Amino acid sequence: MTTSAQTASPPSRALPGPATAQPRASASRRALSALLRSRLGVGTLAIVVAVGVWQLVGALDLISVEEIGSPSGAVSAGWELITTGQFFTAALVSLEGFALGMAISVLAGVPLGLAMGWNTVVRRSTEPVLTALYVTPYLALLPLLLVLFGIGRSLSVAVAVFAAVIPIVINVMAGIAAVDPVLIRVGRSLGASPLQLFSRVLVPAAVPSIAIGVRLGVGRAILGVIVAEMYVTVGGLGQLVTLYGSTYRIDYIVFLVLVIGLFGYLLSVLMAQLETRLSKWRSQ
Amino acid sequence: MRPAAVPPAQQPAGGGAVQPGHVRLDDVEMSYPGSDGGSVAVERVDLEIAHGEFVTVVGPSGCGKSTLLLAIDGLMPPTRGSIEVGGRPVSAPGVDRAMVFQEFGLLPWRNVLANVSFGLDLNKPAGVDRKQRARELVELVGLKGYEDHHPHQLSGGMRQRVGIARALAMDPEVLLMDEPFGALDAQTRELMASELLQIWSLQRKTVVFVTHGIDEAIFLADRVVVLSPGPAHVQEVIEIDLPRPRTEEVRSSPEYAAYRERLSALLFGRVPATPHGRPAR
Numbered sequence: 253m254t255t256s257a258q259t260a261s262p263p264s265r266a267l268p269g270p271a272t273a274q275p276r277a278s279a280s281r282r283a284l285s286a287l288l289r290s291r292l293g294v295g296t297l298a299i300v301v302a303v304g305v306w307q308l309v310g311a312l313d314l315i316s317v318e319e320i321g322s323p324s325g326a327v328s329a330g331w332e333l334i335t336t337g338q339f340f341t342a343a344l345v346s347l348e349g350f351a352l353g354m355a356i357s358v359l360a361g362v363p364l365g366l367a368m369g370w371n372t373v374v375r376r377s378t379e380p381v382l383t384a385l386y387v388t389p390y391l392a393l394l395p396l397l398l399v400l401f402g403i404g405r406s407l408s409v410a411v412a413v414f415a416a417v418i419p420i421v422i423n424v425m426a427g428i429a430a431v432d433p434v435l436i437r438v439g440r441s442l443g444a445s446p447l448q449l450f451s452r453v454l455v456p457a458a459v460p461s462i463a464i465g466v467r468l469g470v471g472r473a474i475l476g477v478i479v480a481e482m483y484v485t486v487g488g489l490g491q492l493v494t495l496y497g498s499t500y501r502i503d504y505i506v507f508l509v510l511v512i513g514l515f516g517y518l519l520s521v522l523m524a525q526l527e528t529r530l531s532k533w534r535s536q
Numbered sequence: 537m538r539p540a541a542v543p544p545a546q547q548p549a550g551g552g553a554v555q556p557g558h559v560r561l562d563d564v565e566m567s568y569p570g571s572d573g574g575s576v577a578v579e580r581v582d583l584e585i586a587h588g589e590f591v592t593v594v595g596p597s598g599c600g601k602s603t604l605l606l607a608i609d610g611l612m613p614p615t616r617g618s619i620e621v622g623g624r625p626v627s628a629p630g631v632d633r634a635m636v637f638q639e640f641g642l643l644p645w646r647n648v649l650a651n652v653s654f655g656l657d658l659n660k661p662a663g664v665d666r667k668q669r670a671r672e673l674v675e676l677v678g679l680k681g682y683e684d685h686h687p688h689q690l691s692g693g694m695r696q697r698v699g700i701a702r703a704l705a706m707d708p709e710v711l712l713m714d715e716p717f718g719a720l721d722a723q724t725r726e727l728m729a730s731e732l733l734q735i736w737s738l739q740r741k742t743v744v745f746v747t748h749g750i751d752e753a754i755f756l757a758d759r760v761v762v763l764s765p766g767p768a769h770v771q772e773v774i775e776i777d778l779p780r781p782r783t784e785e786v787r788s789s790p791e792y793a794a795y796r797e798r799l800s801a802l803l804f805g806r807v808p809a810t811p812h813g814r815p816a817r
Contacts, residue, residue, distance in 0.1 A: 438641035441609055441629050442655035442706065452658065456645050533644040533686050 318502065325503035326510065333507065338492070343511075346488035349405060349477040353412025357469050360413075361420030362462060368421065369428020369458070370450060382418055390414045390476060394483060408480035408488065415476030416469035423468065427461020428454050460531035467523035474516050554623030555587035556632070557709040557742035559608060563617035566603050576767040577603045581617075583761065583770060587709075588740045592753040594803065595763030595771075601746040604768070605712045608744060609635045622709055631659060634703035638715040640695040642687040642702075648674060649683040652701045659706070673701040676735060693724040700732070704739060713745040717752065726784075729755055733782060750799045754792060755782060762802050772802055 287293040303323045310317040317325070333339040368375040390411060397414070401407045431454055439453040481490025489508055496504035566578040577600035585591050595601050606612040608619055610629040619626040621633060634655065642651050650657075653670035660666075674683055677697040687695055696716055703711055717725040729752055736743060747753050753760045757776045764771040776795060778786050786792055 432639075432641075434637060434639045434641045435643060437611060438635075438637060438643075438654075439658070440611055441635045442658050442702075443629050443631060444658045448658050452654075453643070456643070459645070533688060 318500075321502035321506045326506040329501070329503035330507040330511075333492075333504065339511075342487060342489045342492050345405070345486075346408075346477055346481060346490065349408040349412060349481070349486075349488060350473055353409045353473045353477060354416060354470065356409070356413050357416035357420055357473065358466060361417040361465070361469070362424050364417075365421040365424025365462075365465065366428060366450075366455065366458070368425040370454065375425065382421060385414070386418045386422065391479065391483070394480070398484060403484055403486060405486055407484055408477045408486050408490075411480035412473040412476040416473035419468040419472060420462075420465040423461050423465030424458060427458030427465075430461070431457040460527065460534055463523070463527040463530050467520060467527060470519055470523055471516060474512065474519075478512060554620075556622040557587035557589075558620075558622055559583070559585040559710055559742060559744065560620040561604075561608070561617070562619070564604070564607060564614045564619060565616035566600065566607055566612065567615045578607075578614075578769070579767040580769050583773075585742055585744065587742055590736060590743045590745065590756055590758045591761060592745045592747055592757040592759075593761045593763060594747060594750065594753045594799065595768055596765045596803065597748055599763050599766045600768035601748075601763055602714050604763075605635065605714050605744060605746055608710070609633050609712050611635075631661070631706055632709045634706045634708035634711055636696070636699050636703050636711065636713040636716045638718045640687070640692075640699045640719070642695055642698055644687050647684050647686050648679060648690070648698050651687070651698050652705050654702055655706045669705055670701075673705045674698075676704070676738070677701045678731070691724075692720045693728055696720065696728065700735070704735070704741075708741060710742045710744065713743065715746055715748065718747070718749075725749070725752065730782075730784070732756065733780075737781060750796060750803065751787070754778075754795045754799065755787065760795075760799065762799065774798065 287297060306320070307323045309315055310320060310322040330339070364378070368378055393414060394411065397407060397410050401410045435453050435457060436449065439449045444452060477488065478490040478493070480486065481488035482494045483490075485491060489512060493505055493508050496508070561581050561583040564578060564581040565576065567574045567576040581604065593601050593604065603612065607614050608621070608626065610626045610633065613627065621630075624632075626633075643654060646654065649667070649670050652673050653666045656664060656666040656669060671683070674680060677700055679694060679697050679701070682690065682694065687698070690698070696719075699716065717728050720728065733756060743756075745753075745756055754776055760774045760776060761770055762772045762774065763769065774795065778789070778791060778795075
């Protein structure tokens with residue numbers, strides 16, 4: 253019985269028809285699985301699908317286009333903003349606020365974090381305040397900052413700094429505190445002065461943590477600038493969002509939000525790459 | 537070069553010409569601060585180590601062996617007593633002493649060459665070509681060709697070679713080794729011990745080598761210092777009268793076996809050398 257079954261089955265599998273059809277099917281399947289395996293491929297595919305569904309939902313009137321906008325609407329809104337120069341004027345303002353806020357945050361936050369990690373007196377005296385600020389929504393500080401900085405560009409910079417500086421400080425501090433005590437002992441044994449210990453052992457050891465802090469700070473600085481611009485009229489993309497929001501022009505908002513999101517995404521990819529490069533030696 | 541296992545001439549204290557690598561511990565006590573008045577890790581240790589001598593220190597784990605090394609290195613001051621190296625009292629780490637750590641302690645962001653030259657980079661000794669010195673030592677420890685590798689790319693044995701090269705780069709008078717091969721597998725450990733002796737025959741330093749391996753202690757040493765369970769004090773000092781240069785054959789000699797038995801009895805023996813584990817004084 254088994255022998256007859258065995259001899260009977262091969263011919264049906266070896267039919268020429270399916271044999272020629274199969275490679276074509278598996279080739280497309282292979283292409284699909286390759287697409288799914290590549291990160292960029294999956295990301296792009298997901299965006300294409302989402303945009304398609306979004307357009308379709310509006311076109312089929314499942315949800316009113318007035319409420320969700322449409323991809324084509326966003327594109328034409330963007331085109332209008334770009335050609336009238338409105339977009340670039342505003343983007344420049346936001347970018348300036350972001351860059352300035354980030355620069356101040358890094359220049360102030362990294363040294364402060366280093367000092368806090370290095371010196372317990374500095375840490376004990378500053379940590380409670382920082383922890384409190386970390387959990388305080390910086391929007392709650394907006395009225396105070398408004399009084400301090402007035403309505404102007406410096407306000408959005410100040411909000412960005414408040415948002416970004418704390419994760420930077422905390423990560424840098426943690427990086428210093430987490431340095432392997434054996435390395436400190438090695439430095440001391442080899443005759444390092446306190447300053448050398450700091451610059452040759454602690455700081456290099458904390459570089460990966462510093463990079464993480466800066467990356468987190470970037471995201472919060474973007475948020476801080478846009479939110480400040482939305483609430484207080486100082487120009488920038490945030491102001492445009494509020495402007496078009498108040499007149500309920502969804503396509504414009506969608507375009508602006510996408511641009512801001514894309515900017516944040518690209519920057520964080522860049523930072524992640526930098527981080528990997530700086531902490532290559534960590535792979536143990 | 538030197539007759540094997542000459543007991544260190546008990547040089548009279550205060551004698552003018554003390555040799556550079558001479559180590560003297562005088563009534564050293566070390567305690568860690570604590571809420572209950574602190575705990576004593578080492579008490580009343582008197583020890584003299586001659587220039588160029590290889591001394592191993594054994595004792596039960598946690599008995600304060602490593603604490604003693606930290607004291608000689610100047611990383612932790614003794615609570616009582618004094619330590620002298622080359623006739624100078626020890627109060628801080630100095631270029632006359634270099635330490636090799638069990639955990640290697642390599643700077644992971646520096647490559648092999650830069651790790652070896654780390655101590656030189658800190659001290660910038662005059663008239664020393666740091667790169668050149670580092671290259672020589674990398675070669676001495678058998679890592680030629682690995683200069684550009686980073687620690688995470690090396691095996692444990694290779695990492696400790698870097699640690700030894702880094703210490704030797706300082707050209708110290710005394711090499712302090714804190715269970716340097718403790719993190720390595722048995723086979724690598726024996727190989728490293730042989731190579732350490734070879735290096736030592738080329739660069740005669742005073743070596744104080746802490747270990748909890750009896751075999752390692754005998755194989756390497758001119759003298760083995762046996763510490764008692766904590767608080768540690770010197771229980772016994774055993775001279776190892778085995779011919780040098782020592783090769784693996786030495787391990788199968790009857791003398792070696794006798795030393796091994798004696799040390800085992802001292803460390804794990806059913807009959808404690810001192811009743812109730814307290815020092816008999």
